[in-house]
Amino acid sequence: MAALRTVSGYTGMILFCFLCAIATAKGEEQVPLVAWASDGFALSPVSAPSAGHTVSVEELESHLNTALSTVPHNLLLFLQDRLSVDDFTLYGGVFGNKPDSVFQNLEVSALLSSSSLWLPSVSSSATALVSTLLQNQIDAAPLYMNPDTLAQMRLNASVAALLVFRLPYSGGDMMSTKEVLSGNDEVIGQVLSIMKAQSVPYTAVFTALWPSRVIEEVAPAVQSVWSRSLLQSRREEPTATNPPLEFKEKGSTCILLWAEKLVVSQYRSEKWERHDLAPKTFGEDVEPNLSGSSCNETHSLLVLNYEDVLNYRSFKLIFVMNRRHYKVSARHWFTMDLVHLEYDGKTATFNGSRYIYAPAEYSYRCESVSSSRYPQLSPHSDKDNANDWQISFDDFQIQGFNVGGKDFSYASDCASFFTPGIWMGLVTSLLMVLALTYGLHMIMQLRTMDRFDDPKGPAISVPQTE
Numbered sequence: 395m396a397a398l399r400t401v402s403g404y405t406g407m408i409l410f411c412f413l414c415a416i417a418t419a420k421g422e423e424q425v426p427l428v429a430w431a432s433d434g435f436a437l438s439p440v441s442a443p444s445a446g447h448t449v450s451v452e453e454l455e456s457h458l459n460t461a462l463s464t465v466p467h468n469l470l471l472f473l474q475d476r477l478s479v480d481d482f483t484l485y486g487g488v489f490g491n492k493p494d495s496v497f498q499n500l501e502v503s504a505l506l507s508s509s510s511l512w513l514p515s516v517s518s519s520a521t522a523l524v525s526t527l528l529q530n531q532i533d534a535a536p537l538y539m540n541p542d543t544l545a546q547m548r549l550n551a552s553v554a555a556l557l558v559f560r561l562p563y564s565g566g567d568m569m570s571t572k573e574v575l576s577g578n579d580e581v582i583g584q585v586l587s588i589m590k591a592q593s594v595p596y597t598a599v600f601t602a603l604w605p606s607r608v609i610e611e612v613a614p615a616v617q618s619v620w621s622r623s624l625l626q627s628r629r630e631e632p633t634a635t636n637p638p639l640e641f642k643e644k645g646s647t648c649i650l651l652w653a654e655k656l657v658v659s660q661y662r663s664e665k666w667e668r669h670d671l672a673p674k675t676f677g678e679d680v681e682p683n684l685s686g687s688s689c690n691e692t693h694s695l696l697v698l699n700y701e702d703v704l705n706y707r708s709f710k711l712i713f714v715m716n717r718r719h720y721k722v723s724a725r726h727w728f729t730m731d732l733v734h735l736e737y738d739g740k741t742a743t744f745n746g747s748r749y750i751y752a753p754a755e756y757s758y759r760c761e762s763v764s765s766s767r768y769p770q771l772s773p774h775s776d777k778d779n780a781n782d783w784q785i786s787f788d789d790f791q792i793q794g795f796n797v798g799g800k801d802f803s804y805a806s807d808c809a810s811f812f813t814p815g816i817w818m819g820l821v822t823s824l825l826m827v828l829a830l831t832y833g834l835h836m837i838m839q840l841r842t843m844d845r846f847d848d849p850k851g852p853a854i855s856v857p858q859t860e
C-alpha cells in the first residue's frame with residue numbers, strides 16, 4: 395500500500411481509466427445521464443441518439459463537447475452510485491407521474507427544461523469516466539465536495555472548476571432507496587441554491603457509476619428482477635409458429651399481440667386451476683372474438699372474448715394501453731396500464747404501467763409477464779378479485795400504437811437481470827471498482843479509507859487544491 399501511495403497522479407489516472415475499461419467492458423450496462431445549465435444558459439443541442447441506442451464512451455465525449463460548448467465552465471457533477479431509468483419511473487414525477495416525486499429539484503431544474511441534455515441510455519463504462527471527460531473539457535482537477543464545504547468556498551465564476559458530489563444509492567438497512575434518493579435530491583437542491591446565492595453560473599451533470607435495479611420492491615421469492623433494455627433487434631420472429639393476433643380498425647391494423655402461452659389461473663378449492671388461452675387465440679384456423687376492442691392515437695383497448703374458460707360461460711381478457719408524451723425524453727411512450735379479467739360479470743384487474751412500457755414506436759416484449767412475478771403485474775386494489783387470480787404470459791409481445799402492418803416493430807425488451815453471468819460480472823467489476831476508487835482516492839490526495847467506505851459518514855471533501 396505504501397508503494398501505491400507514491401504512484402503519481404498521472405500514472406494513477408491512466409491506471410484508473412484502464413481499470414474502468416476492464417471493469418466495465420463486461421456488460422451492456424446502461425445508466426441515464428442528464429445535463430443542464432443554470433438559468434439563462436442553454437446546452438447546445440446534441441443530435442439525439444436513436445431509440446434503443448446505448449451511448450458509448452466516444453459518443454458521450456462528443457456529446458459533452460458539443461453540449462458544453464456554450465455553457466459555463468463551472469461544472470457540477472452529481473455522481474450517484476447507481477441509477478436506472480426505472481428509478482425515475484418508480485419514484486419520479488416526470489415518467490412516473492407521482493405527485494410525491496423524490497426528484498423534485500432535479501425535475502424542476504433539469505428534466506423539465508427544454509435546454510437540458512437527456513441521455514436515457516449511456517453505457518456504464520462511459521459514465522464511469524464522466525469525471526475524466528468533464529475534466530478534459532475544462533482542464534482542471536476535480537474537487538470532491540459536499541454542500542457544507544461548498545458553502546464555505548468562495549467560487550469565482552471566471553475560474554473553471556469541476557466539483558464532484560458523490561451520492562449514495564442505498565443507505566444500508568436503515569433507509570429505503572426512496573429516502574436515499576430523496577436525500578440526494580435535497581443535496582442537489584442545496585448545491586444549486588448555493589451556486590445561485592454566490593451568483594456563479596454553472597453546468598451540472600447527474601448520472602451514476604452503475605445501473606440500479608429495483609430490488610426492494612420485489613418479493614424475496616422472486617429470483618429475477620425485471621429491468622428493461624431497449625434492444626435494437628428482436629429475437630426470433632414469433633411468426634415462426636403462428637402469426638401475431640391483429641386487431642383492425644377501419645381496415646388498418648392497430649394492435650398486435652403474440653404469446654407462446656396466455657395462462658390464467660384461479661384459486662379454487664385449495665388449488666390453482668389453470669387454463670392456457672393461447673390455443674384459442676393464435677393460429678391459422680382460430681378466429682378470436684375481439685368485440686369491444688378499440689384504438690385511436692392515444693388509447694388502445696384489446697378485448698379477447700372467450701367461452702367456456704374454467705367453467706365460466708363468458709370470459710374476457712382485456713389489455714388497456716395508453717400512449718403519453720413525456721417531455722423529458724421528448725418522445726411518446728406507451729404503457730400497458732391494466733390487464734383485466736372479466737368472467738360472468740365479475741372483474742379482476744392488474745396494474746402494469748410501472749413495468750410494462752416501451753417507446754411508442756416500439757413493441758414491448760418479455761420472456762415472461764406474470765402476476766406472480768410481483769411487481770410486474772400487481773393487483774389493482776384489494777376490492778376486486780385479482781387476489782384469486784394469477785396470470786402468466788410466456789414469450790409475450792404486444793404493440794398498441796404505430797403499428798405498421800402485420801409485423802411488430804422493434805421490441806423494447808424486458809430482460810431478466812440477475813443471470814449467473816451477470817452476477818459474476820458484477821462481483822468482478824465491483825472488485826475492480828473498489829481498486830480503482832482507491833486509486834482515484836489517492837490521486838485526489840484524499841484522506842482516509844475509512845471515511846470513504848462509510849456511506850453514512852460525511853462525504854469526502856478537499857477544501858482546495860492548487
Ligand SMILES: *[C@@H]1O[C@H](CO)[C@@H](O)[C@H](O)[C@H]1NC(C)=O
Binds near residue numbers: 550551552553
Ligand atoms: C476571479 O478570477 C479572476 C482571474 O483569475 C481574477 O482576476 C478576479 O479578481 C477573481 N475574482 C474574484 C472575485 O476573486
Ligand SMILES: *[C@@H]1O[C@H](CO)[C@@H](O)[C@H](O)[C@H]1NC(C)=O
Binds near residue numbers: 685
Ligand atoms: C363476441 O363476443 C361478444 C361479447 O362477449 C358477444 O356478444 C358476441 O356475440 C361474440 N361474437 C361472436 C361472433 O361470437
Ligand SMILES: *[C@@H]1O[C@H](CO)[C@@H](O)[C@H](O)[C@H]1NC(C)=O
Binds near residue numbers: 688
Ligand atoms: C380515444 O379513445 C378514448 C376511449 O377509448 C377516448 O376517451 C379518447 O377521447 C379518444 N381520443 C381521441 C383523440 O379520439
Ligand SMILES: *[C@@H]1O[C@H](CO)[C@@H](O)[C@H](O)[C@H]1NC(C)=O
Binds near residue numbers: 773
Ligand atoms: C394500481 O393503480 C392504481 C391507479 O392507477 C393505484 O391507485 C393503485 O394503488 C395501484 N395498485 C398497486 C398495487 O400499485
